[in-house]
Amino acid sequence: xVQLLESGGGLVQPGGSLRLSCAASGFTxxxxxxxxxxxxxxxxLEWVSVITGSGGSTYxxxxxxxxxxxxxxxxxxxxxxxxxxxxxxxxxVYYCAKTExxxxxxxxxxxxxxxxxxxxVSS
Amino acid sequence: DIxxxxxxxSLSASVGDRVTITCRASQGINNYxxxxxxxxxxxxxxxxxxxxxxxxxxxxxxxxxxxGTDFTLTINSLQPEDIATYYCQKYDSAPLTFGQGTKxxxx
Numbered sequence: 001x002v003q004l005l006e007s008g009g010g011l012v013q014p015g016g017s018l019r020l021s022c023a024a025s026g027f028t029x030x031x032x033x034x035x036x037x038x039x040x041x042x043x044x045l046e047w048v049s050v051i052t053g054s055g056g057s058t059y060x061x062x063x064x065x066x067x068x069x070x071x072x073x074x075x076x077x078x079x080x081x082x083x084x085x086x087x088x089x090x091x092x093v094y095y096c097a098k099t100e101x102x103x104x105x106x107x108x109x110x111x112x113x114x115x116x117x118x119x120x121v122s123s
Numbered sequence: 124d125i126x127x128x129x130x131x132x133s134l135s136a137s138v139g140d141r142v143t144i145t146c147r148a149s150q151g152i153n154n155y156x157x158x159x160x161x162x163x164x165x166x167x168x169x170x171x172x173x174x175x176x177x178x179x180x181x182x183x184x185x186x187x188x189x190x191g192t193d194f195t196l197t198i199n200s201l202q203p204e205d206i207a208t209y210y211c212q213k214y215d216s217a218p219l220t221f222g223q224g225t226k227x228x229x230x
Contacts, residue, residue, distance in 0.1 A: 035219065044221060045167060045212075047212070047219045047220060059219075061218050062124070062218070095167075100172065106216060107214055107216075107219055108172070109157035109159075109169055109214050111178075113166040
């Protein structure tokens with residue numbers, strides 16, 4: 001059974017940092033690209049970042065480029081999101097999501113999602 | 124970057140009605156289009172990939188169509204359990220943008 005368990009969320013002041021983790025199990029982690037998607041309170045889904053299975057390529061939404069960094073440790077089956085220079089508008093539930101299959105040409109849609117971890121940026 | 128625009132942003136329909144949600148891409152994305160359902164308080168669920176391929180276990184009253192820039196999610200015979208917000212997402216290339224969502228309510 002595929003499981004994705006996020007952790008690391010919490011309250012942080014503007015300008016602060018936080019690192020989110022997503023522990024994966026139930027599938028061969030290294031074979032799948034993984035992504036972070038966030039949802040501000042009462043708002044829609046916003047794609048944040050994606051990383052290839054090997055970790056060799058990463059992509060970001062313009063809204064987070066230069067401040068958030070996605071990474072993975074395939075030996076630990078864990079996905080990370082390092083969040084620096086946080087702003088109030090980064091307040092959201094952050095979901096990690098698994099792509100549906102392995103592809104060399106594009107990032108497939110997300111077939112499994114974690115339960116999310118809430119990040120609140122406020123003074 | 125390619126923008127994804129859904130319409131309407133919300134709708135209210137009766138049980139048994141046919142409901143149609145539209146998603147438009149600002150540039151062609153072939154059929155690299157997915158639809159997700161998010162029920163209140165729940166995580167998103169993948170309904171349809173490749174514009175029209177129903178995921179296993181998804182009721183057959185759901186269907187998707189389209190290619191290029193214009194896509195449609197149809198719910199035939201709306202059921203009370205279909206109350207949710209529906210999102211389209213492009214996945215031809217990054218950024219993997221979502222539409223803004225369509226909230227479906229039952230009258």
